[in-house]
Structures are given as structure tokens and as C-alpha cells.
Amino acid sequence: MVLTGAEIVIRCLQEEKVEYVFGYPGGAVLYIYDALFQQEAVRHVLVRHEQAAVHAADGYARSTEKVGVALVTSGPGATNAVTGIATAFCDSIPMVIISGQVPTAAIGQDAFQEVDTVGITRPCVKHNFLVKDVRDIAATIKKAFYLAKTGRPGPVLVDIPKDVSMHKCEFEYPKEISMRSYNPVVKGHSGQIKKAVQLLLEAKRPMIYTGGGVVLANAAEQLTKLTRLLGFPITNTLMGLGGYPASDRQYLGMPGMHGTYEANMSMHYSDVLLAVGARFDDRVIGLPSHFAEEPRKIIHIDIDPSSISKRVKVDVPIVGDVKEVLEEMIRQLESGEARPNPEAVAAWWKQVEEWRGRNCMAYKNSDEIIKPQFVVQKLWEVTGGEAIVTSDVGQHQMWAAQYYRFDKPRRWLNSGGLGTMGVGMPYAMGAKLANPDMPVACITGEASIQMNIQELSTCKQFRLPIKICNLNNRYLGMVRQWQQLFHGQRYSESYMDSLPDFAKLAEAYGHVGIRVDKPCDVEGAIREAFTTHKNDLVFLDFQIDQTENVYPMVQGGKGLTEMILSAEDL
Amino acid sequence: MRHVISLLIENESGALSRVSGLFSARGYNIESLTVAPTEDASMSRMTIVTSGSDDIIEQITKQLNKLIEVVKVVDISEAAHIERELMLVKIRATGKDREEIKRTADIFRARIIDVTDASYVVELTGNQSKLDAFIGAIDPALILETVRSGVCGIGRGDRVLKL
Ligand SMILES: Cc1ncc(C[n+]2csc(CCOP(=O)(O)OP(=O)(O)O)c2C)c(N)n1
Numbered sequence: 001m002v003l004t005g006a007e008i009v010i011r012c013l014q015e016e017k018v019e020y021v022f023g024y025p026g027g028a029v030l031y032i033y034d035a036l037f038q039q040e041a042v043r044h045v046l047v048r049h050e051q052a053a054v055h056a057a058d059g060y061a062r063s064t065e066k067v068g069v070a071l072v073t074s075g076p077g078a079t080n081a082v083t084g085i086a087t088a089f090c091d092s093i094p095m096v097i098i099s100g101q102v103p104t105a106a107i108g109q110d111a112f113q114e115v116d117t118v119g120i121t122r123p124c125v126k127h128n129f130l131v132k133d134v135r136d137i138a139a140t141i142k143k144a145f146y147l148a149k150t151g152r153p154g155p156v157l158v159d160i161p162k163d164v165s166m167h168k169c170e171f172e173y174p175k176e177i178s179m180r181s182y183n184p185v186v187k188g189h190s191g192q193i194k195k196a197v198q199l200l201l202e203a204k205r206p207m208i209y210t211g212g213g214v215v216l217a218n219a220a221e222q223l224t225k226l227t228r229l230l231g232f233p234i235t236n237t238l239m240g241l242g243g244y245p246a247s248d249r250q251y252l253g254m255p256g257m258h259g260t261y262e263a264n265m266s267m268h269y270s271d272v273l274l275a276v277g278a279r280f281d282d283r284v285i286g287l288p289s290h291f292a293e294e295p296r297k298i299i300h301i302d303i304d305p306s307s308i309s310k311r312v313k314v315d316v317p318i319v320g321d322v323k324e325v326l327e328e329m330i331r332q333l334e335s336g337e338a339r340p341n342p343e344a345v346a347a348w349w350k351q352v353e354e355w356r357g358r359n360c361m362a363y364k365n366s367d368e369i370i371k372p373q374f375v376v377q378k379l380w381e382v383t384g385g386e387a388i389v390t391s392d393v394g395q396h397q398m399w400a401a402q403y404y405r406f407d408k409p410r411r412w413l414n415s416g417g418l419g420t421m422g423v424g425m426p427y428a429m430g431a432k433l434a435n436p437d438m439p440v441a442c443i444t445g446e447a448s449i450q451m452n453i454q455e456l457s458t459c460k461q462f463r464l465p466i467k468i469c470n471l472n473n474r475y476l477g478m479v480r481q482w483q484q485l486f487h488g489q490r491y492s493e494s495y496m497d498s499l500p501d502f503a504k505l506a507e508a509y510g511h512v513g514i515r516v517d518k519p520c521d522v523e524g525a526i527r528e529a530f531t532t533h534k535n536d537l538v539f540l541d542f543q544i545d546q547t548e549n550v551y552p553m554v555q556g557g558k559g560l561t562e563m564i565l566s567a568e569d570l
Numbered sequence: 571m572r573h574v575i576s577l578l579i580e581n582e583s584g585a586l587s588r589v590s591g592l593f594s595a596r597g598y599n600i601e602s603l604t605v606a607p608t609e610d611a612s613m614s615r616m617t618i619v620t621s622g623s624d625d626i627i628e629q630i631t632k633q634l635n636k637l638i639e640v641v642k643v644v645d646i647s648e649a650a651h652i653e654r655e656l657m658l659v660k661i662r663a664t665g666k667d668r669e670e671i672k673r674t675a676d677i678f679r680a681r682i683i684d685v686t687d688a689s690y691v692v693e694l695t696g697n698q699s700k701l702d703a704f705i706g707a708i709d710p711a712l713i714l715e716t717v718r719s720g721v722c723g724i725g726r727g728d729r730v731l732k733l
Binding site for chain 2: 118119122123126127130147179180181182304305306309310
């Protein structure tokens with residue numbers, strides 16, 4: 001069948017079973033939008049800013065096992081998309097971004113709305129393509145989806161000049177794709193796995209530390225099974241929350257800068273550390289030299305060889321798909337008689353429980369003023385822990401991660417790697433479209449939410465009844481916290497003045513807005529949002545304690561065990 | 571430590587900038603980089619001379635392997651290998667200097683490939699130190715221009731970098 005390039009693009013998306021494309025039209029993509037208009041299988045979500053299109057596609061991908069798709073025009077459309085692309089790249093999210101480009105003959109002529117999109121995005125994509133011939137579109141899009149979701153996932157951009165989208169050729173979607181330069185490892189080395197199992201069986205102070213890789217590989221079930229089989233303590237990073245049920249006894253909370261005392265101490269003093277789909281990030285292990293002071297054997301499972309022994313020397317590297325490797329470990333354990341030494345593990349648990357006894361997550365609640373931790377706890381209670389929760393970046397993100405207990409994967413969506421303020425609402429949009437029957441809440445701050453506030457309009461158009469929980473402290477709270485602790489309380493530009501009345505603003509967009517000033521009204525307001533206003537977008541504007549800080553805290557450049565547990569430690 | 575990394579990469583536009591971009595973005599050194607198509611025109615061969623600790627070199631090879639268009643990577647300096655570089659030098663050659671330069675060129679097995687009444691162009695191949703030595707042997711005041719290709723490398727004997 002002879003089709004135009006634009007029609008081919010849409011046919012390819014249909015072949016890939018794409019439900020939603022998040023995008024924004026413009027000159028260079030007019031043919032593609034025309035082709036989109038003339039079919040119904042692929043639905044388009046018109047955002048109000050291209051950054052949000054990419055974030056929403058990213059949120060869609062995070063909350064499912066699917067590839068998110070965004071469509072933007074050339075020039076400013078593409079540059080607006082860059083933050084979204086970089087955000088997805090840092091967290092290894094599978095996405096395909098299609099951008100329009102000026103006509104082939106105009107490339108390099110400083111044409112209207114021309115930028116070197118492939119050049120600008122090169123460092124923040126898994127791969128990108130400029131399609132110069134209509135006959136290459138189908139194979140390129142096939143490759144883009146394949147690259148996005150295999151190996152270590154990531155965003156892939158396909159740049160299509162306007163004339164290429166207008167030219168015609170015979171359409172056939174390739175069934176198979178093989179690339180001689182790209183063959184990601186799937187199965188782990190069985191000898192290495194055997195070594196790892198042996199180490200785990202001999203461990204006296206074992207610890208399991210897992211990251212986003214477990215969620216991305218859909219390996220939560222395998223992780224849970226292995227962890228229970230071994231009976232070891234476990235921690236999930238910010239990106240890995242939900243990889244293991246947070247309400248389980250073996251779970252010690254999150255590690256790292258704002259991790260729990262017990263998780264950090266157990267990481268540090270373990271003699272065998274099993275790292276799964278995690279990358280020893282600076283926010284997780286603190287100062288590497290301090291981390292290296294305690295001798296321990298490290299087993300590291302990761303799909304990406306370059307993540308292994310990058311920041312921390314690893315004793316047993318296992319390159320492979322996390323799910324496959326965990327399954328193999330379970331098989332080896334179950335087929336043998338050997339089990340971890342019960343006395344040693346019991347003694348270790350005694351120590352771990354002592355650390356847990358410090359109760360580092362306790363906070364002083366108040367009857368007068370709303371504490372942010374209390375809001376998150378109430379949200380958890382009201383939703384029965386069953387909501388998809390997105391967040392922006394700042395203190396509220398940490399409180400959300402600390403106090404909403406995620407028992408399942410793909411329920412917690414946040415920008416862990418790039419730390420992009422403004423992702424919260426678009427993530428919630430993508431997640432709600434992908435999971436229409438699940439409650440979706442966005443925990444945000446009054447600064448972050450304003451970075452993509454225009455999307456309230458998109459939510460109205462597409463009837464997305466997400467619940468926005470604004471932890472409004474009238475400060476760039478995380479910035480203020482650092483200034484208070486490390487910059488002599490000089491609050492340089494961290495005060496948010498001239499805030500809008502968020503409840504009224506939400507109403508202006510046609511939504512429901514509720515302002516909450518008193519602790520006693522918190523639960524009622526949340527209930528109202530999820531019951532009376534089940535089908536509405538509700539903007540809950542909680543006026544919280546302005547000076548509350550996030551604890552525990554490991555200062556940048558400090559060791560993992562050098563924690564400030566509360567304001568009293570200052 | 572100095573390392574010579576050889577790689578095969580798809581001969582696509584932009585492939586070179588992916589490699590050079592990787593080095594600049596991650597702060598790795600590039601002493602020289604040469605690239606040209608192989609006998610199979612769909613693939614290019616690149617030789618990169620770099621330096622760094624063992625950990626950094628390990629990361630460099632892993633990161634290069636991660637680039638989608640890179641087909642194969644080897645650190646050829648890990649074992650016996652040959653390095654060659656081509657240099658062209660334009661030298662002011664008048665009066666008694668003409669004979670002197672000619673003699674020096676002969677000693678280095680260089681060839682004079684262009685002659686005018688005032689200058690020579692000398693062509694020389696060898697490893698880097700040989701090229702450096704030749705430059706050192708010529709009076710700097712006489713050197714008008716030099717151009718070096720950067721290092722090309724290949725493993726000795728059975729060590730073959732091929733698809
Ligand atoms: C796009 C972007 N710009 C700047 C920052 C730096 N930053 C990190 S947290 C933060 C303050 C966020 O304030 P708010 O959204 O109100 O959340 P709070 O910390 O008060 O909970 C800032 C400015 C960032 N992460 N992202």
C-alpha cells in the first residue's frame with residue numbers, strides 16, 4: 001500500500017499498539033497531525049506545553065509496562081521537549097519521541113523553526129535518528145520502539161523533516177528487527193550467579209538493596225520471593241519504591257540522603273550487599289570513600305555493564321535482565337538444601353531491630369498547624385495505600401516517599417535522576433489515562449506545581465480526575481532547608497511571594513479547589529476529594545508548617561551513617 | 571596510563587559526534603582520534619588514543635560499547651600491537667639548510683614529496699615518538715607547518731578486530 005510518510009508514522013504507531021500520543025502541533029508536523037485526524041485507533045492528548053507532553057508520556061510509561069509516545073513540532077516544540085526527554089533518560093524510561101523538522105532542503109539554512117534537534121538531544125537520549133528518506137520511516141520507528149524497551153530502557157527520538165512526511169512510498173511494517181551493533185545481554189552468567197548465591201548463603205550481615213531496575217524489569221514478584229526465601233533485610237531506593245512491599249517486616253525503608261536510620265546503618269555495616277538494578281547513586285551511598293571504609297562483599301545485578309563498578313567496586317558483577325537473574329537465583333536456592341546460617345542472621349536482625357527501634361521517622365504532630373508528614377499519612381490511609389502517587393521535586397517529594405507506603409511497583413512516579421520540578425501533574429495525567437480505574441494523586445509543592453500549572457486545562461479537556469495535594473509552605477522548601485542548615489539561614493530567593501489562590505485558580509480552570517488550614521480538616525478534605533468529587537480534579541491546597549524540615553538527613557559529602565535524625569541533632 | 575582503543579562503528583552520519591560527545595560529556599581525555607571507512611563501507615574504524623586510570627578506561631570501553639552504533643570495541647594497547655601515524659611537515663629550505671634537511675629526512679626514512687625553491691614538504695610515518703623526534707631534529711624556525719593524522723593502530727598476529 002502506498003502511503004505518505006505521515007500516514008506511515010501513524011500506521012507504525014498503530015502497529016505498536018500505541019493507545020495515546022501526547023503532543024502539540026506546529027508547522028513541521030502538520031502532515032502527521034492530518035494523518036492522526038483521519039483515524040481513531042491512536043488517540044492524541046493535546047497538552048498545553050511540550051514539556052508536559054513528554055512528562056505525560058513518561059508518566060504513562062512508568063505506570064504501565066508500555067512505551068510512552070510524544071509528538072512535537074520542530075524548533076521550539078523540540079527544545080521545549082528537551083527537559084522531558086532528559087528526565088526520562090535519567091530514569092531509564094522507555095519512550096519514543098517524534099519531532100518534526102524543517103524540510104530536508106532547508107536543513108542547515110537557519111530556516112524558520114529550525115534547530116539541530118538530533119544534536120541537542122544526543123546526550124540525553126538512548127538513541128536518536130534523523131529520517132531523510134520516506135522509505136526509512138517504518139524501519140526507523142520499529143527500531144526506535146525496540147531500542148526504547150529492550151536492554152536498559154530509555155527515550156529514543158525520531159526527527160522527521162516535513163517533506164519526508166509528505167513523500168509517498170510503499171508501506172510495510174518490519175516484523176523483526178536485528179541490529180548487529182545492539183544485542184543486550186538478557187541471561188546472567190550462571191557461574192557468577194552461583195558465586196553470588198554462595199556468598200549470600202555464607203553471609204553473616206546480609207543486606208539487599210534494590211533500585212528502579214527492579215521496577216523497570218517487572219521483577220517485584222521475583223525480588224519478593226527471593227527476599228523471603230533468604231529472610232534478609234531489604235531497602236528500596238527512591239526509584240525502587242514498591243519493588244518490595246513497604247508494609248512487610250523485612251523492609252527497612254528507603255536508604256540514602258533522606259533514608260531511614262536502619263536502612264543506612266544496615267547498608268553500611270553489612271558484610272554481603274546484594275544490589276539489584278540500583279546504581280550506588282551519590283544520593284544513596286553518600287561519600288563513596290566513607291562507604292568503602294567498611295569491608296563488605298558486593299554482588300551487583302544490572303542490565304547495564306557500565307553501571308557496574310562505576311562508583312563502587314563490585315566483587316560479583318552479574319550483567320543481565322534483573323528478572324531472569326533473580327529467577328535463576330531462586331532456582332538455584334530452591335534446588336539445593338543450603339540455607340543462610342540461622343544464628344548469624346538472627347543476630348544480625350537483632351542489631352537491625354535495635355536500629356529500627358530509634359524510630360527515626362517519628363515527627364511531632366500538631367493540633368494547630370498542618371504537618372506535611374501527617375497529610376501524606378492521611379492520604380495513605382484514605383486511599384488504603386492503593387493509589388498511584390506522583391510527586392514533584394523538593395521536600396514534599398521526600399515526605400511522599402517516606403510516609404506513603406508502597407506495596408506494589410509502578411505506584412510511585414517521580415523524577416529521581418534529574419530531579420525535575422514540574423513533572424508531578426503531567427505524570428499524574430499519563431498515569432490516569434493508563435489506569436482510569438485507579439485513584440491517582442499528585443503530591444506537590446506550591447513552587448513545583450507552578451512549573452506546569454497550565455496542564456490544569458488539559459486535565460479539564462480530557463476529564464482527568466486526579467487529586468492534587470499541594471503541600472504549601474510558601475517556600476522553595478528544600479532550598480530553604482539547605483540554606484537554613486548550610487548557608488547561615490540566609491534565605492536567598494527561596495521565598496515564594498505573590499502566590500495565587502490555588503483553590504480559586506483550580507476553579508477558574510473548571511475544577512474543584514479546597515483550601516485546608518487546620519489539621520482537623522485534613523482527613524475530611526481528602527475523603528471529600530476521593531468520594532464526593534471522585535470524578536473531578538480536586539486541588540487540595542494544604543497550608544502546612546512553613547519551617548518543617550525533612551529528616552533523617554545525610555549532608556552532601558558526608559558518610560551514610562553520619563545522619564542528622566531530627567532538629568535536635570543540629 | 572595511555573591506552574589505544576580501536577572500535578568498529580556503523581558508518582552513519584552523526585556517529586562520530588556520538589563518540590566525541592561521550593568523551594567531552596564525561597570528561598575523558600582524547601589525545602587523538604582517527605576515523606575512516608573499512609573495506610566494508612557500511613562500517614568505520616576508529617582509533618582513539620586516551621589516558622586514564624584503569625577504572626576510567628574500563629568505563630570508557632563500557633560507555634563506548636553502550637553507544638547503539640558501536641559494533642565492537644577493543645583496547646588494543648592491552649597486548650602486542652602496532653601504532654602508526656602519518657605526518658606532513660612543510661619546512662623552509664634555502665641555502666645550506668636544503669642539504670641538511672634532506673640528510674635528516676633520510677636518517678628518519680622520511681620522504682620529500684614536494685619541492686619548491688624555498689621549501690620542502692616532508693612525509694613521515696611511524697609511531698608518535700619517531701615523529702616527535704623528527705620535529706625535534708629540525709630547527710623550529712624553519713618549520714612552516716605540520717599536520718599529523720593521529721594514531722592508527724592494529725593488534726599483532728592473531729588479534730583481529732572484525733565483525
Ligand atoms: C526545574 C528545577 N529547577 C530548580 C530545581 C531546584 N529545586 C529543588 S527543590 C526546589 C524547591 C521546590 O519547592 P516546592 O515545589 O515548593 O517544594 P517544597 O520543597 O517546598 O516541598 C528547587 C527550586 C529543580 N529541582 N528543578
